[in-house]
Amino acid sequence: DVQVVESGGDLVQPGGSLRLSCVGSGFTFSVFWMNWVRRVPGKGLEWVANISPDGSMGRCVDSMRGRCSVSRDNAESSLSLHMSDLRSEDTGIYYCVAWDASAYWGPGTVVTVSS
Amino acid sequence: DVVLTQSPLSLPVPLGQSASISCRSSQSLVYGDGGTRVNWFHQRPGQTPRRLFADFSKRDSGVPDRFSVSGSGSDFTLEISKVEAEDVGLYFCMQHAHWPHTFGQGTNLEVQ
Numbered sequence: 001d002v003q004v005v006e007s008g009g010d011l012v013q014p015g016g017s018l019r020l021s022c023v024g025s026g027f028t029f030s031v032f033w034m035n036w037v038r039r040v041p042g043k044g045l046e047w048v049a050n051i052s053p054d055g056s057m058g059r060c061v062d063s064m065r066g067r068c069s070v071s072r073d074n075a076e077s078s079l080s081l082h083m084s085d086l087r088s089e090d091t092g093i094y095y096c097v098a099w100d101a102s103a104y105w106g107p108g109t110v111v112t113v114s115s
Numbered sequence: 116d117v118v119l120t121q122s123p124l125s126l127p128v129p130l131g132q133s134a135s136i137s138c139r140s141s142q143s144l145v146y147g148d149g150g151t152r153v154n155w156f157h158q159r160p161g162q163t164p165r166r167l168f169a170d171f172s173k174r175d176s177g178v179p180d181r182f183s184v185s186g187s188g189s190d191f192t193l194e195i196s197k198v199e200a201e202d203v204g205l206y207f208c209m210q211h212a213h214w215p216h217t218f219g220q221g222t223n224l225e226v227q
Contacts, residue, residue: 035216045207045218048153061215102175103154103166 002026002104006096009109016086018021020109022079022096029077030054036070036081038092039108048094049081064090086113117142119208121219128198129227136222138208144171145212152212154186155193159204165195186226200226 008020036048049067049070050056060068067085072078079096093108118141128134146154151171151223152178158164166175168184171191181196203226 005117041157050216056200059214077212079146099167102162102167105163107163 002102004096004098004104004106006094006106008113009094013115014076014087014113016113017082017084018086018111020083020094020096020111022081022106024077024079024096024098024104027098027102027104030074031100034070034072034079035097035099038090038099038103038111039095040089040092046092046109050099051079051093053101059083070109083111086111089114093095116215117210117213117217118211119167119217119219121206121208121222123222124220125225127225127227128201128202131197133197134198134202134207136208138171138186138193139180140191140210142213143188143190144188144191144210147152148216151187152210153191154211156204156207156209157204159201160197160205162204164205164207188213197225198224198226201224216221 002076003025006022012018032051035050038046038048049060051070051072055072058070069082071080091113093110095108098104120139122137144151146152153171154169155167156164157167167178172184183194185192205221207221
């Protein structure tokens, strides 16, 4: 069975940092574009970052530029998102999405930025 | 950023009837290679989203042929014929012709 599972969500103070992780199984992780998408209260779904299958191309959305980095380890079928200088508007449910001829979503991990 | 506007946002449909959901983009979703980069997803309550169509018309595995898509450029429609109880939930479009990729607000389909 295909599984995508995120972890690392937490309550963080404004200005803090967080590292989210995702592990995929049941599919060939190394050929999939991997993505982070978040559901922000009152705003809907937003793309956060993506990374190419070989890891050579990774990018974050402009609102997180300089505060976000994405990486992957194909040997471990894992994806990471490191976020810094977190703001209240970064609060949301963060989903790991594997994208290729099929698309697989994880159940999400909750990030709350609040003092 | 490209804005995707879905309508309606709420769609009550009697069992066995048809449903139609519109997704309009603020820019053309035709990519440089000529392909149209719009996708449709369905999310049942309590479940993760399931992709229905990729790149405009590529039906994902297991998607019934009751589901169909039409449109071009910046105006797209998802149609569901003979709605079944299992079709309940949120439908949303998504584009990856332009960065950042963006989503429509979602249409909540209620089966009556």
